[in-house]
Amino acid sequence: MHLSIKIQIEGEFTINENLSINIEKRSKSVAIIRENNKLYLIVSKEVIDYNDKMPILNAHYFKPTPKDFFQDLIDIVRYVEAIGSEFLHLHKVFWDEFEIIWTPDVPEEEHIYPVYSYKESLSNHSSPKLISVKTLRHIFDERNKYEVLTVPMSFYRLGNRFFHNMEFKMAFIQHYLMLDYCFSNGQFETKKVIRAFLSNKTLRFGAYRYLQYFLKTANDKDITFYNKQRGIFNQYDSYKKCRKYSSHVDFLLAMLVELRGKVFHASDKTVNYVSDEEFPSLSRIIWGLCSQVTGLLRLELFCIKQDRDKLWTFNENEMLMKE
Structure with missing residues (x-):
């Protein structure tokens, strides 16, 4: 199973084709793709022991993947956000909403869980304050x-x-x-x-x-x-x-x-x-x-x-x- 975060990015740059590389001794990958005239950064890693990390959905509640489990992927996006301002002319990363994606690698991993992707927000905002x-x-x-x-x-x-x-x-x-x-x-x-x-x-x-x-x-x-x-x-x-x-x-x-x-x-x-x-x-x-x-x-x-x-x-x- 592979876990990815997919997040929209903006900047003064373009791509002729989807870009993808392997990093960290090929254990992770980074890609920039174009989709519906928008650019997205996708960071992925292979997960062997995933049974207690997959999102769970039933009639009573939804349990997302723990944030600390994909913190390493977030750190990579943070790195691209900081360094990319110079090398890629990257202006913005849309942290308010990004997608968590679980991708089965073999047929045996398909249809095990009802949820393979969902939207997430990297924030801990409190309730809005009422002003007068x-x-x-x-x-x-x-x-x-x-x-x-x-x-x-x-x-x-x-x-x-x-x-x-x-x-x-x-x-x-x-x-x-x-x-x-x-x-x-x-x-x-x-x-x-x-x-x-x-x-x-x-x-x-x-x-x-x-x-x-x-x-x-x-x-x-x-x-x-x-x-x-x-x-x-x-x-x-x-x-x-x-x-x-x-x-x-x-x-x-x-x-x-x-x-x-x-x-x-x-x-x-x-x-x-x-x-x-x-x-x-x-x-x-x-x-x-x-x-x-x-x-x-x-x-x-x-x-x-x-x-x-x-x-x-x-x-x-x-x-x-x-x-």
């Missing part, structure tokens, strides 16, 4: 105050778009840029940025509010990632001299700054500081923090400093790690 005239009016009535948030909220919007499209590395970068713009005080050196982050009451309170939720309700993968990073950080001599990060708030903010340096700059490109499997956890953590911070930034515009100092206070002893 009152909300729209408020945005423009307070434009003189809100305009200062134009740049950071642009980073936040891009981060959310990448996050919902499951491009977790790009989501992390954009969400971090929002925090950096608002709270780094123009610093670039890691220790100085950490110091700036830890001295900002709004950011610390946002981290506290987020951690109240995260430490009690996060899934096991996210908690495992968080604890792994905490263990790594406490071994660093530079951190022991500066601060042991016994505080969850201090550790969270320091972790994001430190991993920003490793992800952005990649001074040692042979070291995988955050694995592909861990990036969803890192991205969910910073996304949750930024969601809290955006609300506080809006409130901050309408509070005097004395009120903020009273409101942005917390008792970290209230936070408990999930058992």
Whole structure:
């Protein structure tokens, strides 16, 4: 049995005939085809043990193929999307809808399952938010105050778009840029940025509010990632001299700054500081923090400093790690 993902692409290029090559020691194939005057990218792999991976359809429910089973095919499309912008003049990959196709290789594999193809979307969008005239009016009535948030909220919007499209590395970068713009005080050196982050009451309170939720309700993968990073950080001599990060708030903010340096700059490109499997956890953590911070930034515009100092206070002893 072969598993394929078929996705529409657009760009300033054309083909005279359908193109197909084998890659990764012929275990996978990549093709570009024309169909109904549209161009499609098809990435395929052979699957030997497919019984528990095939989609299931019965009178009560539909069970799709698990996304993590074809993540390797998605990674290949991501590679073509990035590199193809230069070599193929590729402009767009239609991630909102692509097709999952199972192709029998021998007659014995035919008619085993009722479903051999279906549409899929690479996103985790939540339900649409209902807005009102009152909300729209408020945005423009307070434009003189809100305009200062134009740049950071642009980073936040891009981060959310990448996050919902499951491009977790790009989501992390954009969400971090929002925090950096608002709270780094123009610093670039890691220790100085950490110091700036830890001295900002709004950011610390946002981290506290987020951690109240995260430490009690996060899934096991996210908690495992968080604890792994905490263990790594406490071994660093530079951190022991500066601060042991016994505080969850201090550790969270320091972790994001430190991993920003490793992800952005990649001074040692042979070291995988955050694995592909861990990036969803890192991205969910910073996304949750930024969601809290955006609300506080809006409130901050309408509070005097004395009120903020009273409101942005917390008792970290209230936070408990999930058992």
